[in-house]
Amino acid sequence: MAPGPFEAFRESLRSSEQVINIEDFDVEVVEAMLQFMYNFDYTSVNGASSMAFEAQVYQIADKYDIDSLKEHAKENFSTAVDIGWSMDDFPLAITLAYTTTPPGDRGLRDVVIQASHLHIDDLLSKEYFAEAQRLGEVPPVSTG
Incomplete structure (x- = not known):
């Protein structure tokens, strides 16, 4: 039987x-x-950090x-990516999608890949995105 969602907490709950x-x-x-555990929903963070916040919720x-x-x-x-792909923190969202999940987990990666390909010309014209690529903070993208 596969462990349930609370398995990681079981040992902590056994303590006095x-x-x-x-x-x-x-x-x-x-x-x-x-x-989410109580309401099957949660209050999202609004603003520039919503992509990063949702990536961290995915990670937990x-x-x-x-x-x-x-x-x-x-x-x-x-x-959040659909709305915020042109924001300065999109490279951070890409980085989080690749660094906070297991290598075989395509969930967030496919989202940022799709947005990157859809908006590649606009992204490559933005200095913050080009700089993030030069620094290796985001995976290289192709225009072809």
Whole structure:
């Protein structure tokens, strides 16, 4: 039988304190996970950091094996990328899609690849995107 979504928490709950410490994620990301566990939805961060926020929610869902949260975060990430691909933090979203998920996980990667290919000419004309590529912060993209 495959482990359930709470398997990662089981050992912490056996302790006498009944406390779970999650220190490797921002508090807003943990709050989103907890909101989702109760409401099957969460409040997304609005503004320039929404792509990064959704990528981090996807990451915590992957870490704690919460597939429904992972799918929800992917949908929110896709919406954020559709709206924010021209923003200065799009290279960060690409980097997070590639560095916060296992190599075989295509979820967020396919979203940023699709947006990059769709808007490649515009992206390559932006200095912040070209600089991110030069620094190796985003994978190389092709115009062909």
